[in-house]
Amino acid sequence: MPRVSRAQAAQNRERTVEAAAELFRERGVDHVSVQDIMAAVGLTHGGFYRQFESKEALLPEAARHAYDRMAARLSNLDAQAVDHTAAQRQYIQRYLSAAHRDHPGQGCPIAGLIQDITRTDSTETRDLLTERVSDLGKWLNQDGRDGLVTACTLIGALLVARAAGSPLSDQVLERVTAALTAAE
């Protein structure tokens, strides 16, 4: 079976990055094996090292992939909402939804990858996160509120909601949403 077309190989590579981005956010880099990733794409572990230097080298690629999707979502919100303030409000509400809490694999990559990025040696990966946090902070800026602070609150609340049991987990989502969407 081996030897697929160039186009097919490129698509497989892309799907590998995508699968890694999802699995890394879901379980953390350490709890995902190369086999897990390749199996998610429907391949075996063998082809991995022809496409990637190592498992670690996959982290910045996976992160970038997920960040780009996130950026696209922000643009989308701006395009659909009546104004930027409405888009911000929408974002906050979705960010602190039970759905987002319960599906980290599809969720915010900053929150999902933050622990692994804290411990990585790759400055590329760290710089990438730094830039995206900064971007998010700017996007969340409001008149009386520092967007960077809002970003930290969102990330903290999501992580706490994911770790805590009921009923606190739900309360965190509710109360932080209330605080961030209140008029000042």
Add this chain to the structure above:
Amino acid sequence: MPRVSRAQAAQNRERTVEAAAELFRERGVDHVSVQDIMAAVGLTHGGFYRQFESKEALLPEAARHAYDRMAARLSNLDAQAVDHTAAQRQYIQRYLSAAHRDHPGQGCPIAGLIQDITRTDSTETRDLLTERVSDLGKWLNQDGRDGLVTACTLIGALLVARAAGSPLSDQVLERVTAALTAAE
């Protein structure tokens, strides 16, 4: 050499929990081996399983140990400060200091263990975190501000500051401190 006194053995056990609490916060449970923990206490890996069921069983004990120190520190602040508001302000400033960011091993166990607790199966460990987050939220309550929200902001900011590179990391500490200590 083996067979030490009962008192010595108990103290060794205690020191093992303490070492684990520090190492787990510093590197995460997965990046700490049983050997690492025992070596930190000056022992070999052999005696571990006489004291603990497994490495996993150490997590709730280590967490409780660290939480108790944290609670003691809060009491201390209340005792030393002129009033509760001043104690809160002190806590926020220390929480968002560069020293706290750079020494997770001695720092907030909620922030330090949150990722490992998110993935644990132990409801005991999860319930413990839930309770302590709730406690911290209550302690941080202020007139115009929900303390649970403040707690999430603190935790999020600390985690972001630990993951991000300069200069954003410092900016996060500064700007979140400013926001949380501003009069409303």
Add this chain to the structure above:
DNA sequence: CAGTTTAGATGATGTAACTCATCTATAAAT
């Protein structure tokens, strides 16, 4: 003080997973 118990040391075992060597069948190149 003799006998028993046990904290901890040493060494073995088993497993998981990263990485690499080799193979094969097909896509690209000539």
Add this chain to the structure above:
DNA sequence: ATTTATAGATGAGTTACATCATCTAAACTG
């Protein structure tokens, strides 16, 4: 059409670690 290059499969090799078996010497017990 023939040759060559390579995506991916298969199957180790290696390392790291959790856990367990056994040993020993000193602390407890009576």
